[in-house]
Amino acid sequence: DGGITQSPKYLFRKEGQNVTLSCEQNLNHDAMYWYRQDPGQGLRLIYYSQIVNDFQKGDIAEGYSVSREKKESFPLTVTSAQKNPTAFYLCASRRSGESTDTQYFGPGTRLTVL
Amino acid sequence: QKEVEQDPGPLSVPEGAIVSLNCTYSNSAFQYFMWYRQYSRKGPELLMYTYSSGNKEDGRFTAQVDKSSKYISLFIRDSQPSDSATYLCAMSAGGNNRLAFGKGNQVVVIP
Numbered sequence: 001d002g003g004i005t006q007s008p009k010y011l012f013r014k015e016g017q018n019v020t021l022s023c024e025q026n027l028n029h030d031a032m033y034w035y036r037q038d039p040g041q042g043l044r045l046i047y048y049s050q051i052v053n054d055f056q057k058g059d060i061a062e063g064y065s066v067s068r069e070k071k072e073s074f075p076l077t078v079t080s081a082q083k084n085p086t087a088f089y090l091c092a093s094r095r096s097g098e099s100t101d102t103q104y105f106g107p108g109t110r111l112t113v114l
Numbered sequence: 115q116k117e118v119e120q121d122p123g124p125l126s127v128p129e130g131a132i133v134s135l136n137c138t139y140s141n142s143a144f145q146y147f148m149w150y151r152q153y154s155r156k157g158p159e160l161l162m163y164t165y166s167s168g169n170k171e172d173g174r175f176t177a178q179v180d181k182s183s184k185y186i187s188l189f190i191r192d193s194q195p196s197d198s199a200t201y202l203c204a205m206s207a208g209g210n211n212r213l214a215f216g217k218g219n220q221v222v223v224i225p
Contacts, residue, residue: 048212105157108157
């Protein structure tokens with residue numbers, strides 16, 4: 001089955017720790033995205049990548065980092081510099097050359113800071 | 115003014131009723147419009163996609179776009195308890211790789 005997988009489903013972090021969220025897709029999509037979702041805030045774009053070895057900051061990139069070494073993978077690291085990291089994190093991908101910009105989402109990772 | 119406005123609800127309706135959701139937007143360049151459905155603690159799934167103005171129907175779901183008013187709607191006929199979810203509108207100008215999202219509207223269908 002083609003799709004986007006995110007792991008883990010739930011993640012707990014202590015103050016001062018860095019954690020990495022995994023996102024993998026087998027849809028052969030070029031573009032990938034990371035969003036953060038908080039109650040009442042909607043989806044906010046953290047980082048996105050249109051091609052391997054290239055990525056751009058979104059609207060709330062501070063305290064986060066990403067890499068895009070493979071087309072299938074776009075991991076997100078939540079660093080200790082992120083002041084309020086407890087949230088639901090969503091990864092998405094988009095087929096290149098599709099003018100509609102339609103994105104397809106993974107199941108999400110819920111991160112909680114203890 | 116936010117680029118996309120969507121009333122967060124919650125909207126509670128009895129089973130079998132028509133659900134009406136809408137979003138307004140400010141960017142006249144938007145021409146691709148999407149509705150996503152998100153169940154609790156799950157990722158959003160694409161429900162409907164519409165290009166430019168007009169209507170699109172898919173089973174019990176109808177999406178409408180009025181570009182002159184910068185207003186889009188989603189109607190759910192014969193609503194079911196399984197329709198209880200948050201519905202997010204999204205839109206783009208096309209080709210710029212980013213979507214503008216509404217905040218989502220929570221719908222509860224009461225059996």
